[in-house]
Amino acid sequence: MRKYIGKRLLQLIPIILGITLLSFALMQSAVGDAVDALYDNAGGGVSEEVKAEKRAELGLDQPFIVQYTTWLGGVATGDMGTSYISGKPVFETFISKLPATIYLTLTSILLTIMISIPFGILAAVKQNGIWDYIIRVMSFMGNSLPGFFVSLLLIYVFALNLKLFPVMGNSEGWKSIVLPTLTLAIAMAAKYTRQVRATILEELNKDYVMGAKARGVKESSILYASVLKSSMLAIVTLLALSIGSLLGGTAIVESIFMWDGVGKLAVDAIMMRDYPMIQAYVIWMALIYVMVNLITDILYHYLDPRIRLEQEG
Amino acid sequence: MKKKSKALALVLTIAMTVGLLSGCGSSTASESTAEKVFNYGTVAYGVANSNVGLNPHEAYSGWSTVRYGVGETLFKFNEAMELEPWLATDFEQVDEYTVKINLRDDVNFSNGKKMTGDAVKACLENLIAVHDRAPKDLQIKTITADGQSITITSAIKSPVLVNYLCDPYGAIIDMEAGVTTDKNVVGTGPYVAKTVTDTEINLEANTDYWGGTPKVAKVNVKSITDGDTLTMAMQSGEIDATQGLPYASLELFQDNGDYTVSSTNTSRVYQAALNYKSAVIQDDAVRKAMAMSMNKEGFTTVLLQGNGVPAEGPFPENFSFGGDAVKAAAYDIEGAKAVLEAAGWVDSNGDGIREKDGKDLSINWLTYTSRQELPLLAESVQASYKEAGMDVRVNATDSYKDFLKAGDYDVFANAFVTAPTGDPQYYFTTHVVDGSDYNRGFYHNDKVEQLVEQLRNEFDTNKRSDLAVQIAQQVVDDNAYIYASNLKMSFVMKKGVTGFTAHPSDYYEITANLDITE
Numbered sequence: 001m002r003k004y005i006g007k008r009l010l011q012l013i014p015i016i017l018g019i020t021l022l023s024f025a026l027m028q029s030a031v032g033d034a035v036d037a038l039y040d041n042a043g044g045g046v047s048e049e050v051k052a053e054k055r056a057e058l059g060l061d062q063p064f065i066v067q068y069t070t071w072l073g074g075v076a077t078g079d080m081g082t083s084y085i086s087g088k089p090v091f092e093t094f095i096s097k098l099p100a101t102i103y104l105t106l107t108s109i110l111l112t113i114m115i116s117i118p119f120g121i122l123a124a125v126k127q128n129g130i131w132d133y134i135i136r137v138m139s140f141m142g143n144s145l146p147g148f149f150v151s152l153l154l155i156y157v158f159a160l161n162l163k164l165f166p167v168m169g170n171s172e173g174w175k176s177i178v179l180p181t182l183t184l185a186i187a188m189a190a191k192y193t194r195q196v197r198a199t200i201l202e203e204l205n206k207d208y209v210m211g212a213k214a215r216g217v218k219e220s221s222i223l224y225a226s227v228l229k230s231s232m233l234a235i236v237t238l239l240a241l242s243i244g245s246l247l248g249g250t251a252i253v254e255s256i257f258m259w260d261g262v263g264k265l266a267v268d269a270i271m272m273r274d275y276p277m278i279q280a281y282v283i284w285m286a287l288i289y290v291m292v293n294l295i296t297d298i299l300y301h302y303l304d305p306r307i308r309l310e311q312e313g
Numbered sequence: 314m315k316k317k318s319k320a321l322a323l324v325l326t327i328a329m330t331v332g333l334l335s336g337c338g339s340s341t342a343s344e345s346t347a348e349k350v351f352n353y354g355t356v357a358y359g360v361a362n363s364n365v366g367l368n369p370h371e372a373y374s375g376w377s378t379v380r381y382g383v384g385e386t387l388f389k390f391n392e393a394m395e396l397e398p399w400l401a402t403d404f405e406q407v408d409e410y411t412v413k414i415n416l417r418d419d420v421n422f423s424n425g426k427k428m429t430g431d432a433v434k435a436c437l438e439n440l441i442a443v444h445d446r447a448p449k450d451l452q453i454k455t456i457t458a459d460g461q462s463i464t465i466t467s468a469i470k471s472p473v474l475v476n477y478l479c480d481p482y483g484a485i486i487d488m489e490a491g492v493t494t495d496k497n498v499v500g501t502g503p504y505v506a507k508t509v510t511d512t513e514i515n516l517e518a519n520t521d522y523w524g525g526t527p528k529v530a531k532v533n534v535k536s537i538t539d540g541d542t543l544t545m546a547m548q549s550g551e552i553d554a555t556q557g558l559p560y561a562s563l564e565l566f567q568d569n570g571d572y573t574v575s576s577t578n579t580s581r582v583y584q585a586a587l588n589y590k591s592a593v594i595q596d597d598a599v600r601k602a603m604a605m606s607m608n609k610e611g612f613t614t615v616l617l618q619g620n621g622v623p624a625e626g627p628f629p630e631n632f633s634f635g636g637d638a639v640k641a642a643a644y645d646i647e648g649a650k651a652v653l654e655a656a657g658w659v660d661s662n663g664d665g666i667r668e669k670d671g672k673d674l675s676i677n678w679l680t681y682t683s684r685q686e687l688p689l690l691a692e693s694v695q696a697s698y699k700e701a702g703m704d705v706r707v708n709a710t711d712s713y714k715d716f717l718k719a720g721d722y723d724v725f726a727n728a729f730v731t732a733p734t735g736d737p738q739y740y741f742t743t744h745v746v747d748g749s750d751y752n753r754g755f756y757h758n759d760k761v762e763q764l765v766e767q768l769r770n771e772f773d774t775n776k777r778s779d780l781a782v783q784i785a786q787q788v789v790d791d792n793a794y795i796y797a798s799n800l801k802m803s804f805v806m807k808k809g810v811t812g813f814t815a816h817p818s819d820y821y822e823i824t825a826n827l828d829i830t831e
Contacts, residue, residue, distance in 0.1 A: 050445050159549050255538055258539075264538075274360075
């Protein structure tokens with residue numbers, strides 16, 4: 001197991017090199033640079049001479065490969081550089097935004113699981129019954145509504161009319177996280193409820209279930225001890241992808257609720273062509289997906305011992 | 314029965330957990346304490362505005378220093394954008410290169426240290442050593458300090474040096490205290506920053522403020538970039554005041570007894586530079602017809618929903634050299650048609666577009682989208698120019714710099730703050746003289762060159778104003794630029810908020826006068 005994990009972690013090196021080079025190249029090919037963004041957004045205007053000096057100061061007048069290798073050299077020695085825009089160390093800025101993103105990821109995943117698994121099971125068990133129809137309609141609606149609309153709707157109802165929760169995040173303790181969590185969980189739970197329902201139904205139609213029923217095993221025992229466990233593989237895969245995506249930040253939800261996470265940071269960095277900050281985000285995303293996939297593979301192994309990890313095969 | 318109770322237990326568990334998470338119950342009303350707290354939501358603070366932190370010697374962060382009451386400049390602008398003393402008492406133009414500035418004797422930094430000539434000298438020297446724009450604006454050669462006065466010698470004749478010192482980068486900070494890692498500084502203003510992040514600044518009153526004790530104990534400045542969030546945070550009462558609401562939302566608070574709106578004209582102008590290198594633009598009749606066919610009134614009242622003022626020239630009416638001091642062509646489609654007709658532009662094939670020498674009168678209108686008003690202006694001229702028989706092909710792109718470099722445009726429309734220093738020279742030297750950085754139309758007029766040169770060397774304020782009017786009128790008469798509108802800036806606040814008013818410079822927001830009376 002350790003060897004397998006070590007091997008997977010080693011794979012991170014070429015992955016990070018590849019994607020950072022690619023993202024650096026893509027940003028370079030985009031129109032404008034950090035200096036244009038820095039001055040143009042501020043409104044007035046400065047001479048081209050000032051801009052040229054700023055480019056030289058930031059090293060943006062250097063060829064692409066020089067810029068990339070300079071940045072890479074810094075990263076190799078533990079220095080992720082300084083933000084072109086805020087002038088603050090990239091690593092510190094990035095790390096300061098992570099707790100908010102992780103917090104929101106955990107709450108929304110937890111709520112998603114708490115909604116989707118029971119309702120998915122209920123819909124499957126009561127297939128074509130009234131509960132099934134209600135759950136399917138709700139799930140259809142949840143899937144169809146875009147996140148920004150759901151968030152504005154939730155703010156309108158719960159913050160403006162009922163005054164239960166604040167509009168903005170990070171302002172009133174635990175209450176601040178409720179609406180962003182609901183926004184994310186509604187869409188995910190809608191998707192997963194259908195997925196859980198479909199998976200459970202598939203399992204329920206398998207021969208071993210028929211056999212167990214024929215042997216007089218209680219339905220609840222069949223459901224919780226066998227069917228649910230077998231269905232977990234598909235659900236874990238989906239959840240892993242969602243966790244990866246949530247840890248990468250949710251720019252729209254973060255912007256609307258002013259939730260100070262990495263998603264908004266990344267969008268701002270892209271808008272402002274803040275290359276060092278973008279690169280930090282790219283590394284983070286690579287880390288997330290490699291780690292989440294690794295954990296998922298290990299979970300697979302425990303959920304279904306027939307699946308062997310690479311070194312065991 | 315057992316099955317049913319299990320299902321019920323499951324449903325109850327879920328309901329209770331969701332209920333716990335969603336925290337049904339207590340309201341969000343802010344706690345009532347003796348001290349007054351002012352929560353301010355703004356779109357103008359944050360990474361995208363290049364003004365994160367409070368270090369005035371870095372990029373545009375000085376705007377935050379001055380706006381949020383942490384730092385002050387030696388002089389400031391009044392409502393008419395005229396100079397007034399602030400940390401200084403007065404100045405004396407010793408000669409064309411030298412200015413002596415006398416400082417107030419009763420000002421302390423918020424750490425208790427006295428603001429002396431030496432402290433101001435140290436601050437300004439650091440400014441010109443590390444800032445990107447200030448050295449070129451100020452052109453300072455030497456600074457000497459003597460008690461409560463400083464003497465600045467410039468490398469060039471600098472009639473507007475004191476105006477430039479009103480730029481927020483000129484905020485005076487204690488250099489011995491320096492700049493903290495979170496970009497906090499020690500200034501002389503009514504508020505002291507306790508925490509500074511890239512999304513929020515938390516301020517407390519400077520109880521030893523030289524201008525009197527601030528009435529509000531704490532101010533929280535929050536960066537809110539989403540217009541809908543800003544609107545709803547204002548409606549829900551989470552913030553007491555806001556700046557930068559979308560035009561559509563502003564209506565919700567106007568003529569509403571629960572709120573007060575403070576508006577002012579700014580010198581941000583929406584302008585169209587006509588490219589003299591383009592064959593069609595070189596035709597005087599075409600430029601004149603274009604100026605006559607722009608429906609400025611319709612653009613400002615309908616498309617900007619009243620958040621602008623039709624512009625005659627580059628400066629708004631609160632400047633002595635702005636507003637009606639310059640006269641532009643009136644909106645007159647019939648007149649424009651006659652002008653084009655007389656110049657030989659006629660619609661011979663009946664397609665609604667005029668032609669001359671076999672070529673359609675087609676105008677390539679380049680602009681960008683990051684300012685929401687610019688695509689609207691393009692659509693407005695597209696409609697009105699069509700009436701006069703001119704075809705407008707709009708190219709609204711954030712890659713506009715590529716098109717500018719390639720010269721692929723007849724008109725470049727943009728937004729620009731024309732008088733950030735309260736003086737007209739900056740705009741003319743960047744837009745209308747040969748080779749200037751923003752002369753996108755490659756405009757040249759010998760008379761304008763000569764007048765701008767006079768302006769550079771003129772120290773008398775009234776004469777500078779007269780020269781500015783003459784230059785702007787010539788530019789307008791040549792139809793080198795068409796000025797569409799000046800932007801109106803608005804603050805919205807709860808009705809109990811006082812001492813919080815929009816200023817034409819856009820520099821001053823939180824002051825010691827801020828109060829919450831209800």
